Amino acid sequence: MYKIVTKRELVPHINLFEFEAKEVAEKAKPGQFVILRIDETGERIPLTIAGADVGKGTITVVCHEVGKTTKKLGALRAGDSILDLAGPLGKPAKIENFGTVLCVGGGVMIAPLYYQAKALHEAGNKIIGVIGARTANQLIYEEEMRQVCDELYVATDDGTKGYKGLDFLKDLLKERKIDRAIVLGSIITMKLVSEFTRPHGIPTIVNLVPIMVDGMGMCGACRVTVGGKTMFACVNGPDFDGHQVDFEELMARLKMYTAQEKLAFVFYEKGERSS
Amino acid sequence: MKKGGEELRIGVFVCHCGFNIGGVVDVPAVVEYARTLPGVVYAKDHLYMCSPGGLALIKESIKKYNLNRVVVASCTPATHEPLFREACEEAGLNKYLFEMVNIREQCSWVHMHQPKEATEKAKDLVRMAVAKASYLEPQMEPELEIKPSALVIGGGIAGMTASMSLARQGFTVHLVEKESELGGMLRYLYKLYPTGRDAAELLRETVAAVKANPRIRLHMSALVREVKGFFGNFDVTLQRRGSDETEQIKVGTIIVATGAEAFKPTGMYGYGEYENVITQLELEQLLRKGALKKPEKVVMIQCVGAREKTGPRTYCSRTCCMAALNNALLLKEMYPNVEVTILFRDIQTYGEYEDFYLKARENFVQFIRYDQDNPPVVTESNGKLTVKVYDLYSNAEIELKSDLVVLSTPLVQHEAGRQLAPILKVPLGSDEFFFEAHPKLRPVDFSSEGIYVCGTAHGPKDVTESIAQAYAAATRAAIPMAVRTVKAEAVKASVDPEICVGCGACAVSCIFSAIELLPFGQPHIVEANCKGCGVCSAECPMGAMQLLHFKDQQIVAAVEALLKPKKLKGVSEKFEPIIVCFACKWCSYAAADLAGVSRIQYPPNIRIIRVPCSGRVDVLHVLKAFLNGADGVIITGCLIGDCHYIDGNLKAKSRVEVMKDSLQALGINPERLEIGFASSSEGQKFAMMMTNFVERIRKLGPNPYRLEKKREEEAKVV
Numbered sequence: 001m002y003k004i005v006t007k008r009e010l011v012p013h014i015n016l017f018e019f020e021a022k023e024v025a026e027k028a029k030p031g032q033f034v035i036l037r038i039d040e041t042g043e044r045i046p047l048t049i050a051g052a053d054v055g056k057g058t059i060t061v062v063c064h065e066v067g068k069t070t071k072k073l074g075a076l077r078a079g080d081s082i083l084d085l086a087g088p089l090g091k092p093a094k095i096e097n098f099g100t101v102l103c104v105g106g107g108v109m110i111a112p113l114y115y116q117a118k119a120l121h122e123a124g125n126k127i128i129g130v131i132g133a134r135t136a137n138q139l140i141y142e143e144e145m146r147q148v149c150d151e152l153y154v155a156t157d158d159g160t161k162g163y164k165g166l167d168f169l170k171d172l173l174k175e176r177k178i179d180r181a182i183v184l185g186s187i188i189t190m191k192l193v194s195e196f197t198r199p200h201g202i203p204t205i206v207n208l209v210p211i212m213v214d215g216m217g218m219c220g221a222c223r224v225t226v227g228g229k230t231m232f233a234c235v236n237g238p239d240f241d242g243h244q245v246d247f248e249e250l251m252a253r254l255k256m257y258t259a260q261e262k263l264a265f266v267f268y269e270k271g272e273r274s275s
Numbered sequence: 276m277k278k279g280g281e282e283l284r285i286g287v288f289v290c291h292c293g294f295n296i297g298g299v300v301d302v303p304a305v306v307e308y309a310r311t312l313p314g315v316v317y318a319k320d321h322l323y324m325c326s327p328g329g330l331a332l333i334k335e336s337i338k339k340y341n342l343n344r345v346v347v348a349s350c351t352p353a354t355h356e357p358l359f360r361e362a363c364e365e366a367g368l369n370k371y372l373f374e375m376v377n378i379r380e381q382c383s384w385v386h387m388h389q390p391k392e393a394t395e396k397a398k399d400l401v402r403m404a405v406a407k408a409s410y411l412e413p414q415m416e417p418e419l420e421i422k423p424s425a426l427v428i429g430g431g432i433a434g435m436t437a438s439m440s441l442a443r444q445g446f447t448v449h450l451v452e453k454e455s456e457l458g459g460m461l462r463y464l465y466k467l468y469p470t471g472r473d474a475a476e477l478l479r480e481t482v483a484a485v486k487a488n489p490r491i492r493l494h495m496s497a498l499v500r501e502v503k504g505f506f507g508n509f510d511v512t513l514q515r516r517g518s519d520e521t522e523q524i525k526v527g528t529i530i531v532a533t534g535a536e537a538f539k540p541t542g543m544y545g546y547g548e549y550e551n552v553i554t555q556l557e558l559e560q561l562l563r564k565g566a567l568k569k570p571e572k573v574v575m576i577q578c579v580g581a582r583e584k585t586g587p588r589t590y591c592s593r594t595c596c597m598a599a600l601n602n603a604l605l606l607k608e609m610y611p612n613v614e615v616t617i618l619f620r621d622i623q624t625y626g627e628y629e630d631f632y633l634k635a636r637e638n639f640v641q642f643i644r645y646d647q648d649n650p651p652v653v654t655e656s657n658g659k660l661t662v663k664v665y666d667l668y669s670n671a672e673i674e675l676k677s678d679l680v681v682l683s684t685p686l687v688q689h690e691a692g693r694q695l696a697p698i699l700k701v702p703l704g705s706d707e708f709f710f711e712a713h714p715k716l717r718p719v720d721f722s723s724e725g726i727y728v729c730g731t732a733h734g735p736k737d738v739t740e741s742i743a744q745a746y747a748a749a750t751r752a753a754i755p756m757a758v759r760t761v762k763a764e765a766v767k768a769s770v771d772p773e774i775c776v777g778c779g780a781c782a783v784s785c786i787f788s789a790i791e792l793l794p795f796g797q798p799h800i801v802e803a804n805c806k807g808c809g810v811c812s813a814e815c816p817m818g819a820m821q822l823l824h825f826k827d828q829q830i831v832a833a834v835e836a837l838l839k840p841k842k843l844k845g846v847s848e849k850f851e852p853i854i855v856c857f858a859c860k861w862c863s864y865a866a867a868d869l870a871g872v873s874r875i876q877y878p879p880n881i882r883i884i885r886v887p888c889s890g891r892v893d894v895l896h897v898l899k900a901f902l903n904g905a906d907g908v909i910i911t912g913c914l915i916g917d918c919h920y921i922d923g924n925l926k927a928k929s930r931v932e933v934m935k936d937s938l939q940a941l942g943i944n945p946e947r948l949e950i951g952f953a954s955s956s957e958g959q960k961f962a963m964m965m966t967n968f969v970e971r972i973r974k975l976g977p978n979p980y981r982l983e984k985k986r987e988e989e990a991k992v993v
Contacts, residue, residue: 066776106795134777134797157797166794186796255783259933262816263894
């Protein structure tokens with residue numbers, strides 16, 4: 001059992017959790033993820049690590065309530081426990097002094113982006129941060145990001161905060177010399193930013209979290225096509241070259257089980273009669 | 276009764292339709308019942324609600340009683356909804372505040388000998404419609420302006436014919452051809468059947484006319500690179516082949532006339548290996564150039580690479596039998612002593628083309644029928660060809676010496692066509708040809724509005740048929756361009772950003788590219804592309820995406836209104852199944868109408884809820900039906916392949932499969948859920964489906980959730 005030490009609602013439907021997981025905390029590196037399960041009949045969900053505290057023996061994840069499991073998780077409180085938490089999984093992100101790094105984060109993924117940006121900042125990089133959400137009241141981690149970024153830009157899809165959309169990034173890329181870009185966010189965010197950086201030849205790393213089951217390269221559920229080759233996000237990634245990823249396929253694969261997911265969610269909302 | 280701050284004032288109008296409804300259904304009882312329903316302030320019957328008197332009654336009542344919702348219980352909305360909606364508008368009521376109930380095709384005509392049950396059903400349907408009407412919202416229909424110019428892609432006979440037709444009607448035409456000259460396939464043909472006219476002559480005349488027309492702008496050696504915008508206002512980027520040079524044009528409509536190419540049968544029957552094995556098209560080119568060396572023994576093999584058992588070429592290419600017969604006769608005419616043998620699987624000379632077959636026989640063209648599983652074999656030795664064929668009529672192997680083997684190969688989609696489809700966001704069928712919106716209702720339209728198809732881009736056709744279809748496509752494109760504006764449907768997707776989590780399921784599910792994801796995942800609805808199928812609503816895991824006029828709330832209101840009063844007091848009570856049918860408004864609803872018109876009787880246990888597409892039916896709707904006690908739920912859609920939204924019915928089918936797996940967990944037998952498909956001409960089949968389903972449910976007994984005790988337990992859990 002893994003105890004929830006802290007639970008905080010950052011914005012409606014996005015929750016931060018600190019789990020007591022000493023062994024995971026000791027090994028966790030930015031870019032890696034954990035797979036957790038609430039109870040015995042629960043679904044296994046991958047969550048990208050947003051922080052680790054070796055002293056306290058805790059790891060941080062931030063989770064958006066988007067279906068049955070994440071809603072169930074969101075209903076838990078500090079002091080509650082979940083059945084299991086496996087990790088850290090996947091390869092850690094490359095942290096070294098690249099020069100100037102553009103860090104783009106969208107939605108709930110700004111939290112794990114912060115974990116990486118902080119490490120990159122400490123490694124001596126100049127950090128240009130871009131964070132965004134669909135709308136102003138969904139934006140998280142702005143203050144945290146400000147602390148580790150030399151410059152920080154904020155954007156929303158509806159223009160309720162900062163820039164409207166990401167088109168401003170095109171100009172930014174023309175004006176600045178950027179040595180590396182990392183993008184954590186929804187598939188559309190990663191796809192779009194990769195398209196923007198491509199003509200400038202900026203190495204662009206995206207962090208993919210497709211549907212996963214075991215997270216150890218056995219099941220093949222997290223197949224992604226990168227540069228025409230089939231890769232497993234869990235063991236070959238989760239970081240990949242954004243200019244090589246087949247995002248269309250990734251999107252289609254992510255939506256393979258929408259009917260099942262919706263059904264589980266509707267049942268759950270009806271009073272948890274089936275799992 | 277209030278909904279959203281506004282007091283509901285619903286008027287219910289029940290039609291006798293002479294004796295058609297009134298002869299079976301107790302109309303006064305339905306009216307009396309309607310008056311008791313929540314929100315109803317006025318209810319009245321009329322002998323013919325669609326008559327001037329009936330319409331006047333509706334209009335006057337709207338004003339007199341200040342009605343803000345209108346429900347008409349009469350015949351099918353397929354024919355009469357526009358009329359009643361118009362009456363509402365004339366009385367100042369937004370037409371989307373109108374709801375229609377079909378108590379003729381669904382009650383009196385299909386339960387003619389069960390007046391009591393038919394009346395009960397009519398009451399249920401009225402109650403459901405009133406419940407849905409309570410949640411209806413007014414909608415605006417945006418007007419789109421249509422630019423009076425067209426893009427015609429492809430300069431073959433179809434594209435040139437369509438361009439000429441549009442230009443003569445006064446529209447500007449941009450004709451784009453990927454090659455450096457016009458003509459397409461016509462440049463390779465010899466004599467056209469059935470007239471025997473020179474293809475070269477037709478080509479010369481047509482090209483001259485196209486070039487001389489000042490309204491046609493030619494874009495030669497050009498490709499369509501990008502199409503943005505929507506019906507009436509497409510922004511098209513053209514690119515000159517082999518250069519980066521691009522040009523932007525703006526058009527209102529687009530016609531796809533990109534043609535096809537002949538299948539290259541490399542590796543089949545020695546093609547590509549033996550010099551004297553050629554295709555039918557190559558034979559025509561030789562004849563056209565006068566370059567054919569006089570042959571003595573010609574063997575033609577039909578269906579080479581066509582009508583295959585699997586793969587994209589399972590189709591009959593339609594033109595090859597006639598091309599072979601035509602060329603065989605031409606050879607006979609040129610060289611009376613030439614022996615021509617046609618190896619065929621079936622000769623398909625439809626219509627008057629049968630004359631060619633008879634004429635070929637009269638002229639001693641030999642026909643040998645071969646077996647697909649034991650096809651002919653072509654070998655060569657010392658430059659002489661030998662064809663071995665097993666003749667199905669004489670049950671013997673025959674060996675034919677030959678100096679020319681001609682292979683009839685099918686027309687197939689070309690690479691340029693395959694590349695164009697995603698640019699236009701229009702579908703290709705399993706045969707890889709462009710796929711029309713509906714084979715009968717919209718045969719030259721794509722389901723995306725403002726884009727049309729003609730010629731062999733759409734499937735194999737001869738020149739005659741391509742020309743006819745080109746005129747059809749030009750006419751279809753001309754209608755909106757002549758009218759200059761069209762009213763767009765108001766039934767469109769709409770997203771609640773407060774509920775949306777930005778997962779993108781809606782965008783992935785939309786086959787019309789009507790949902791774009793903004794950079795951080797917020798869906799943006801491209802209204803001009805939205806067809807109103809509602810697939811995205813059903814796919815949205817959060818209920819954030821809703822189809823206007825068919826929102827979850829509106830559909831669930833109808834479901835609950837039907838079922839809530841229907842609980843059984845105990846197991847011993849006589850059981851009559853209550854079944855909810857979600858019927859798509861196209862074929863399956865039309866099939867139910869046809870069952871009615873044909874007076875095909877089926878059990879009165881079905882209550883139809885009309886939805887735009889079976890793909891709109893959400894797991895939530897089905898679950899609500901079962902948890903409120905429906906004994907069975909059946910979803911009906913168009914036949915597979917005939918969906919008016921391309922694949923909504925397939926999505927519904929896979930959703931039903933998923934739901935079946937999960938119903939068991941709720942203690943509901945998965946057999947209580949079904950999906951069926953019917954075309955609009957299958958009234959009999961629809962009635963059979965309903966009869967069989969009612970029988971199945973009758974055997975299964977009541978849904979446990981319909982028993983009052985069980986319902987109470989469930990109410991406690993929830």
